[in-house]
Amino acid sequence: MTWFLFAIFPYIAVTLAVAVGVVRAVRRPFSVSSLSSQLLERRWLYWGSQSFHYGILLVLGGHLLAFLLPGTLRAWNGSPARQLALEITGLGLGLYALVGALILVLRRLTNARIRVVTSPMDLLVWLALLVSLVTGVLTAGVHRYGSTWFTGVFTPYLWSLARFAPEPERLDGLPWLVRLHAFNFFVLLALFPFSRLVHLVTVPVGYLVRPWQLVVANRQRSAGAEPSASARN
Numbered sequence: 001m002t003w004f005l006f007a008i009f010p011y012i013a014v015t016l017a018v019a020v021g022v023v024r025a026v027r028r029p030f031s032v033s034s035l036s037s038q039l040l041e042r043r044w045l046y047w048g049s050q051s052f053h054y055g056i057l058l059v060l061g062g063h064l065l066a067f068l069l070p071g072t073l074r075a076w077n078g079s080p081a082r083q084l085a086l087e088i089t090g091l092g093l094g095l096y097a098l099v100g101a102l103i104l105v106l107r108r109l110t111n112a113r114i115r116v117v118t119s120p121m122d123l124l125v126w127l128a129l130l131v132s133l134v135t136g137v138l139t140a141g142v143h144r145y146g147s148t149w150f151t152g153v154f155t156p157y158l159w160s161l162a163r164f165a166p167e168p169e170r171l172d173g174l175p176w177l178v179r180l181h182a183f184n185f186f187v188l189l190a191l192f193p194f195s196r197l198v199h200l201v202t203v204p205v206g207y208l209v210r211p212w213q214l215v216v217a218n219r220q221r222s223a224g225a226e227p228s229a230s231a232r233n
Helices: 002-027 043-068 070-076 080-110 112-116 120-142 146-162 176-194 196-201
Strands: none
Touching: 002 146, 002 176, 002 196, 043 070, 043 080, 043 146, 070 080, 070 146, 080 112, 080 120, 080 146, 120 176, 120 196, 176 196
8 A cells, every 4th residue: 555655646646747737738728727716705815815825835845945955954954943943934834824724715615606616626625735734734743853854754755756766665654644744745736737726837928928908897887977087098
């Protein structure tokens, strides 16, 4: 089972993410969007989206740093004070992202207008995101100093996947919570091309060269009222 979960399934997830993502971008380019629901509700969206996106991006950036520059991270953690500061920062960012995610999920479940445009895939992705955030926060709180043991366990494991010589046995001694957190990452990767998350890989280069977009508000006027100069223009 370990071999399938951490040596075979990661390649399935990456293949789905790349192949299905490319097919979707080519055949249904207008579906590569977050399909914003801002017009249906704004206040909850603002607070939830801000904390979720900033928190999750910084947490992912920390994981990427540990993967690409493990030596730099170990050197930083050479000082107990710096390591403690990093651990507290990571935990705080994880909680920040989790609060934002909970706000967005509650918004989607409690607002009737948002529920109408919520698909089963949306709910599945949010479930996987919540699992990732909750297990990540719990791991940071229960199995401390992850910024150090990540570089000794997960960095070599991930590089073994990149070399197409997987070494899942490196994860054998990890607690089930940490293994669940790791496996859930690949689950999210597999769901990625089928969901709204695919908008993360889009780069709005077209906005730099396309013509100006004119947005016109159509408001109902009282009988006999003349349109304003701005409306006529």
